[in-house]
Amino acid sequence: MPNKYFDVLVVGSGPGGQSAAITAAKLGKSVGLIERKPYLGGVSLQTGTIPSKALREAAYLASRFSAQGMREDSARQIIKESFLVQTFTLKERIIKQQESALLSRLLKHGISIIPGEACFENSHTLAVKNRAGVTEYIKAEIIILATGSRPRRPGEIPFDKSRVLDSSSILKLKKLPERLIVIGGGVIACEFATLFAPLGVKVSIIDSHQQLLAYLDQDIISNLTEQMQQMGIRVHLQTRVTSITATDDQVNVITDQEQQLTADVVLYALGRQPNYDNLSIDRANLVNDDNGWIPINEHHQTSEKHIYIIGDLAGSPALASTAMHQGQWVTEFALHNRLNTPNKVLPMAIYTIPELSYAGETEQQLQQRQADYIVGKVSYSETARGMIIGDQQGLLKLLVEKSSRRLLGVHIIGESASELVHVGQMALNASATVDSLARNVFNYPTLAECYKTAAQNVIDQLEQGN
């Protein structure tokens, strides 16, 4: 027998769950938000996005990468023994402030926060067991699952929280290692490799693909790989790890290229897996597919139409930004059948040092669909701001459809790429042409001027009949 009832029950307080709960409350519904951890915010606030970005900021500011151009003398001395402890304190302060702001927002909207681990009793009722072992049964009209994901931890990898780490445990290191091996060539792997290398850690990265971040354009990734190598990172591509053995004082990694690499710490960063094991989804008549995901339709509805899935639990692109966005539009759809079609083009950011960001299509995708496009590139060093900040290798690239002159993609590597990309994303969502970018007036001196110069570059090529 349920002892409580809500119009909407949301499971998980990460960016997806928060946004869904607040949206439902704003639409006048009674909302319960269930969270099993003793804190709010999910992976995004507590163990992933914010901790890693806070650490990245400290690494960036302490390294020579922020001390170029007119900032040459600003790099601070890195004290290896205390760097992580110092940044940990600052990071904790930011997390606490964010968590308290989140709690205020949830309470302001009258959302009931229910501590405990949820699992289905039936398709409309969740059993929530709190830390004191008390279970309550809560029924709802609509259930939104936002339980996120966790690092993939294959059985054969000897994870031990001290030498063989995943993306959560590496953020708890107290002292910088001398040597780090990163296994994987995706976003998290590349972000951690470039976060530790500028701090004087000897980093090797091992990936089975031909290039890191294999789905991105080769010129952008060559630029990144070159900068990684310049900071001393050893990049092993087309290489697979065959064994990892940890001893008391080091870890040995053997590859299929017959290399033996040794380090103090290994980061295994190959994929994440969805968190639904404890939800007893079968009691709600839900089943996972062969790839381990619960199938959903384009409105994020499961086969039980009143149960929705958002955020990392829904799969790619597994970003906090998209989880928040889904929380809003999926909830509006669930409650009002209102289909606020989500923005077509989403921004993607990879917080490596240097940053990398993009929106729209890649050249690889355009070539696959045989699009007739033109490329306009501009280096940061062609702008006054680029010279002042000393980012010589920064680059912005526009991809433009020849016939319509419409922007198809924007790709940026260099300082503030994750901010700059939004100009391109807005242009893409507005189906803007290259001419509107070329005519726009940008502040001077800024890196955003790269848009104007790259657009002019495309127009020149179009006029020459390229």
Ligand SMILES: Cc1cc2nc3c(=O)[nH]c(=O)nc-3n(C[C@H](O)[C@H](O)[C@H](O)COP(=O)(O)OP(=O)(O)OC[C@H]3O[C@@H](n4cnc5c(N)ncnc54)[C@H](O)[C@@H]3O)c2cc1C
């Ligand atoms: C190292 C790292 C760096 C990242 N950097 C970025 C970045 O720079 N930008 C970006 O956009 N994204 C980044 N991400 C991804 C981002 O953190 C996730 O996409 C985002 O947190 C997903 O949000 P979510 O709401 O789906 O789930 P989560 O944030 O994972 O939250 C899920 C919540 O559900 C709770 N929960 C799970 N099961 C239950 C249950 N049965 N009952 C009750 N509660 C439950 C969990 O305790 C958790 O609090 C990063 C991830 C990692 C690991």
